[in-house]
Amino acid sequence: MIAKKEMIEAIKESGYLHEQRVAQIFESLGFSIVPNQIIVDPITNVRREIDLVAMKIDLLKDTNDFFGYEIICECENNKEPIVFFPRHLNKYTYLSELKSTGFELIWELFKSNCEGFPLESISYASQYCSFNYVNSKQENKKKWIANHSDVQHDTFTKLKKSVQHRMDLWKLKTQPFDKIEGRIHFPVLVLNDNLFLWDGTNHADPLKKIDHIIYLEQDYNESNNNYEYFFIDVISEQKLSEMIKYKKDQWSFLKNLILENRSEIVEKQMDRVRIKFL
Secondary structure: OOOHHHHHHHHHHOOHHHHHHHHHHHHHOOOEEEEEEEEEOOOOOOEEEEEEEEEEEEEEOOOOEEEEEEEEEEEEOOOOOEEEEEEOOOHHHHHHOOEEEOOHHHHHHHHHOHHHOOOOOOEEEEEEEEEEEEEEOOOOEEEEEEEOOHHHHHHHHHHHHHHHHHHHHHHOOOOOOOOOEEEEEEEEEEEOOOEEEEOOOOOOOOEEEOOEEEEEEEEEEOOOOEEEEEEEEEEEHHHHHHHHHHHHHHHHHHHHHHHHOHHHHHHHHHHHHHHHOO
């Protein structure tokens, strides 16, 4: 039978305590959380479990508008470093691919005001690597290699599928025409630590320690024969609180646009209903 000391060490080596700490951070910042959320793969119908969904939804009493944002979060107690290879991030592209439900008639408003959207000083990447210690048959010894680990690939896939499931879930609800209902879905991966950026301009030391990066994950949507893009925030646990506040700033910007243009938005929704009955 396993000894008590071994039980404690095994738990510390797992990701359970990491998940607990992440949940406590969200709760301390006023989020409603659902841990171990069951999601269904929209293509294979396979059930998966995402570590955490954290929500902040506003109900405006004078108009009955019901909208907000949620952070769909996977936690990873990564043992080996992860290195991302940076690219330039365009605000318009980011906003165009921001995942939401219920805001279909508002996206042009969002995109036309993209210059004011808070998205500064965050690196962006569409490629990454981790490391494995393997036997080299050619050199007859063990060595470190850089590659795409299965664990990392599965994590990003799970986040992508979780967002698709949450979007499908809310699309099933009837959209009202006389009020605004919707939510933004932010996918986030929280790492224990060991997050790096490859800086090719610094030949002496190209690896830069970072705490936050936006990673682009692709998917092919068979239903509309098109590609989908998912911007996933990858953050170290130490900087999670700062990233959550940053997401709050992003949502506040979008929320203010909605409130400033509410009459026009509701009128468009009513026009869409009228057209259906013509």
